[in-house]
Amino acid sequence: MSVTQHYTDDERRHFLRYTRTTSWPMLQRFPVRDELHTELLAQMLTTTAETVESLQRSLAAEAEASAAAMMADEEYREALTGLPFDPGDRIVAVGDSITADRLGWFDLLAASVRRAGPPAPSLVNLGVSGNTTADVLERFDLLEEAKPTRALLMLGTNDARVHGRRGGFRMITAAETERNLRALTTLITRDLNATVTVITPPAVDQVRADQFFHGAPVRWEATEVAEVAEVVRRAVPDAVDLHSATRAHLGDLLEPDGVHPNRSGQQFILRRVVDHLRLTCGGRP
Secondary structure, three states: OOOOOOOOHHHHHHHHHHOOHHHOHHHHHOOOOHHHHHHHHHHHOOOOHHHHHHHHHHHHHHHHHHHHHHHOOHHHHHHHHOOOOOOOOEEEEEEOHHHHOOOOHHHHHHHHHHHHOOOOOEEEEOOOOOOOHHHHHHOHHHHHHHOOOEEEEEOOOOOOOEEOOOOOEEOOOHHHHHHHHHHHHHHHHHHOOOEEEEEOOOOOOHHHHHHHOOOOOEEOOHHHHHHHHHHHHHHOOOOEOHHHHHHOOHHHHEOOOOOOEOHHHHHHHHHHHHHHHHHHOOOOO
16 A cells, blocks of 8 residues: 655755656657646645646746856856857757756756847757666667757766665666767767767765765765766766866765755856867857
8 A cells, every 4th residue: 555755845846856757758758748747746746736836937937046147247158158059059968867957057058048148049958867878878769859969968977876775786887887978979979960068977975975875775986976987088088077177166066965966066067068168169259
C-alpha cells in the first residue's frame, strides 16, 4: 500500500526548480498536452495544478530578476552582445540538474538574450536531472529533433555519482565517460552539422556533500568528479574548464548539498560560458 507524502511549498518549489517533465525522454517521444504536465506534477507533489503553476511562475520571475541584475553590469552586457549567435540559430543546452535548474545558467542566458532585444536566436533547455553521459547518448534522437545549430554540453557530475551505503558503485567509469563524450561530440558535429561547446562539471565540496548525504544510498566524491573533469579536458581540449574555475570558490558557489551551484554559482557559470564563447568561438568584437 502506498503512503501519501506531504510536502511544504518550499519543498515543492525545490522539486520544481530541477524538474522539467517536458524534457523527460518518454514524454518527448510521446508528447502530452501542457495541462497534463501540470497535473502530473501536481499529483507527484500532492497539491493542486494552481499551486504548481504559481510556483513555476515564481521561479520564472526570479530567473528574470536575476538576468535583469546581470544585464545591469556593463561588462556582462557587452560580453553578451559579443556572443557568436545569429537570429536563426537554435542554441540547445544538454545536461543534468545543473542545466535543468530553472534558476540556472542556461535559463539566465535565455532571459538575458531576450532582454538584449530582437532579433534573437532560439534557446532550448534539454537538461534532465540525474542524467549521465550515457543517458544523453541514449536520447540523442531528441537532441537531433531539437535541430541545434549549437549545442552546449555540460555533463559528468552524475557519471561520478556513487550508489550504495556499504562500499558503492559508480554510475559511469572514467573510460566510459570519455567514450561517451567523444561519441556525443562526433554525432553532434557530423550527424547534426552543429557546433558543440563542452563544459566540465563544477567542483564538489566534499565536506558539505558528506554531511548532506550522510546515511543516504547515494553520494559524490570530489576526487571522482575531478577525474571526470580531467577526462573532459582530455577528450575535448577546448572545453570550458568550469571545474578549475569553481574549485577555489566552493564556499560561495554551492548549495548546502555541496554538489549543486547556488544562485551565485549559476551566475558564475554563465559568465564563464559567455566569456568562453565570445573569446574562442568567433564572437563579435
